[in-house]
Amino acid sequence: MAFPKGFLWGGATAANQLEGAYDQDGKGLSIMDVLSRGSNRDPRMITGVNEDGECFEFPMGATRHLKENESLACVDIRDYPNHQGIDFYHRYPEDLALLAQMGIRCLRISIAWSRIFPTGEEKMPNEEGLRYYERLIDEMRKYHIEPMITLSHYETPVALCEKYNGWANRKMVELFIRYARVCFERFLPKVKYWLTFNEINVLEYYPYMEAGGLGYDECDLAFAAYHQFLASAMTVSLAHEMRKDAMIGCMITYPCLYPYSCHPQDMLVYTKGNRSTYFYTDVMCRGRYPSYKKKEYERKGINLPVQEGDLEKLKTGTVDYIGFSYYTSNVVASSNELETTSGNMSQSVKNPYLQRSEWGWQIDPVGLRITLSNLYERYGLPLFIVENGLGAKDVLEKDGTIHDEYRIEYIRRHVEEIEKAIEDDGVEVLGYLVWGIIDLVSASTGEFIKRYGMIHVECDEQGNGSLIRRPKDSFYWYRDWIAKH
Numbered sequence: 001m002a003f004p005k006g007f008l009w010g011g012a013t014a015a016n017q018l019e020g021a022y023d024q025d026g027k028g029l030s031i032m033d034v035l036s037r038g039s040n041r042d043p044r045m046i047t048g049v050n051e052d053g054e055c056f057e058f059p060m061g062a063t064r065h066l067k068e069n070e071s072l073a074c075v076d077i078r079d080y081p082n083h084q085g086i087d088f089y090h091r092y093p094e095d096l097a098l099l100a101q102m103g104i105r106c107l108r109i110s111i112a113w114s115r116i117f118p119t120g121e122e123k124m125p126n127e128e129g130l131r132y133y134e135r136l137i138d139e140m141r142k143y144h145i146e147p148m149i150t151l152s153h154y155e156t157p158v159a160l161c162e163k164y165n166g167w168a169n170r171k172m173v174e175l176f177i178r179y180a181r182v183c184f185e186r187f188l189p190k191v192k193y194w195l196t197f198n199e200i201n202v203l204e205y206y207p208y209m210e211a212g213g214l215g216y217d218e219c220d221l222a223f224a225a226y227h228q229f230l231a232s233a234m235t236v237s238l239a240h241e242m243r244k245d246a247m248i249g250c251m252i253t254y255p256c257l258y259p260y261s262c263h264p265q266d267m268l269v270y271t272k273g274n275r276s277t278y279f280y281t282d283v284m285c286r287g288r289y290p291s292y293k294k295k296e297y298e299r300k301g302i303n304l305p306v307q308e309g310d311l312e313k314l315k316t317g318t319v320d321y322i323g324f325s326y327y328t329s330n331v332v333a334s335s336n337e338l339e340t341t342s343g344n345m346s347q348s349v350k351n352p353y354l355q356r357s358e359w360g361w362q363i364d365p366v367g368l369r370i371t372l373s374n375l376y377e378r379y380g381l382p383l384f385i386v387e388n389g390l391g392a393k394d395v396l397e398k399d400g401t402i403h404d405e406y407r408i409e410y411i412r413r414h415v416e417e418i419e420k421a422i423e424d425d426g427v428e429v430l431g432y433l434v435w436g437i438i439d440l441v442s443a444s445t446g447e448f449i450k451r452y453g454m455i456h457v458e459c460d461e462q463g464n465g466s467l468i469r470r471p472k473d474s475f476y477w478y479r480d481w482i483a484k485h
């Protein structure tokens, strides 16, 4: 059997997408709390009010600064799906009991930074927030489910976005390390697996979501990446000081890239395209900036704000493993006249050989095997697939069943490719986590009908419904798969 003993089969979630209780027990606003519901066609809007109480809004992908008299806030004309999530905050005991029945061995959660430090700058952490995560982790341990924690999964406190404009400002490093230290002091003895920044390479596409930044230009992006690399390295070193066998990983989204053709110009675009992913892992796995990035900054006149000791920190704080999300492969071409389709936080030229999900994401299990090889051969570090899954519209039958054979097919084909990567290519894989193992709010569109779960949550697009949980067919399939492997 290819899967090694101790392989961590499980599921993944993020606080802002399922907890709800967005303003309870001392929690401050996070950037996701002021993001409205969107759809595949309408973008999610960032909302707020000005000093005169007038509302404003703009799409989350827009390049716009906050004006001096403006602050981020929830407004009446919009609704905010993350406020309720699936009310996991109150219902997690029931959810964990169901997940335990499925036999999962690992659950990835994130800590909402603003539950611990509501504005990011309080002198003391919010004890109620810490106690919630403590109860949650203890409950996981009760079922022998290994927790994995993401420290920052698109959850910057709103106050830090307003005051510092997010990670382009070095102050964020200090505040993040303070937050990480509090989390480690409390949870490190109980939690071995950690991730620093979720999909750090999304920074270039959605700086608001990834780095709490608005109106970023190229220089801001370079600074924000630099500060996050520094924070990541310092976090890794800190964790190792506090617990020798701690496993701290980076996390990227990896859209396996293909050139449209074997034309040298397409190959060149492909080579350069790959760099926008590898740049992040190059720094966090090798501890230094790659030459192609140094040249690019030189050309653009960008000087990184390096301070004494920084480079040493980057060098010593390299990650223990690479966590990545994989949903789709993307095609790039030198021509911009080809038909495109959407991918995870990205766009791709249509691949004629692949089918697409209802949201246009190209389905490519073999791409996962290629991804595993690419990353392992480049860095030689253990890999962890911390997100993979299919967003689809499910039908709740009258008898309460949900027949999601398309999801079973998607997952089965992907895990079979992992098996080949381990068995035939010799890749070291620590585990596999199904994204949104329980239905939750979509990050990119804010929809609820884009479901990933193996556990169904009864809730319509407006957030109405009993929130009753029901196993889907994929629940039983995964349970059997885990038992067998």
Ligand code: BG6
Binding pocket: 014, 017, 198, 199, 253, 325, 344, 345, 387, 391, 435, 441, 442, 443, 444, 445, 450
């Ligand atoms: C990843 C994120 O981008 O993909 C998750 O880490 C997200 O937060 C997942 O939910 C699926 O994307 P979406 O946009 O369909 O929710």
